[in-house]
Amino acid sequence: xxxxxxxxxxxxxxxxxxxxxxxxxxxxxxxxxxxxxxxxxxxxxxxxxxxxxxxxxxxxxxxxxxxxxxxxxxxxxxxxxxxxxxxxxxxxxxxxxxxxxxx
Ligand SMILES: Cc1cc2nc3c(=O)[nH]c(=O)nc-3n(C[C@H](O)[C@H](O)[C@H](O)COP(=O)(O)OP(=O)(O)OC[C@H]3O[C@@H](n4cnc5c(N)ncnc54)[C@H](O)[C@@H]3O)c2cc1C
Numbered sequence: 604x605x606x607x608x609x610x611x612x613x614x615x616x617x618x619x620x621x622x623x624x625x626x627x628x629x630x631x632x633x634x635x636x637x638x639x640x641x642x643x644x645x646x647x648x649x650x651x652x653x654x655x656x657x658x659x660x661x662x663x664x665x666x667x668x669x670x671x672x673x674x675x676x677x678x679x680x681x682x683x684x685x686x687x688x689x690x691x692x693x694x695x696x697x698x699x700x701x702x703x704x705x706x
Contacts, residue, residue, distance in 0.1 A: 606638040613641030614650050615660075622664055655679060657706070682706050 608624055610617045621637045628635035643649040658675060661668050668675070684700055685692040697705070 604638075606636045608635065608637045610637065610639045613639045613643070613646040617641075618646065619660060619664060626664070679706070 608621075610621050617639055621639050624635060624637050639646070641648075656675075658668070661673070661675075665671060665673070682705060684695045684704055686695070
């Protein structure tokens with residue numbers, strides 16, 4: 604089968620690229636066939652664990668994701684970095700963390 608665009612990998616990057624291409628084509632009223640090839644049994648089978656995510660990119664793709672019912676239910680309100688041991692946990696003070704550990 605022929606496609607205009609074939610994207611290898613149905614992770615967040617591949618899916619975002621496919622969605623954005625289709626959005627741009629729809630904006631211009633153009634027909635564009637996009638195929639996403641994923642080696643996993645289904646999209647998301649290899650990578651998505653439903654943990655914590657920054658919804659910024661989702662908002663760029665779908666500004667109305669909340670109204671559409673995307674299952675992002677618990678906003679993050681606190682960010683801690685802990686060293687765990689048998690006896691308990693010790694928190695690293697925020698000022699001691701490098702910026703890339705502050706989410
Ligand atoms: C254990 C773990 C936990 C994580 N937790 C979080 C988290 O809580 N929050 C967060 O934001 N990020 C988390 N991440 C990071 C997040 O998963 C990655 O940043 C993200 O998946 C990267 O997206 P990607 O599309 O670039 O690549 P990937 O998600 O790796 O997608 C690549 C896809 O391509 C497919 N593929 C590869 N080769 C081929 C091929 N030859 N043919 C067909 N398909 C192919 C793979 O099966 C895969 O589905 C976590 C990662 C791991 C490993």
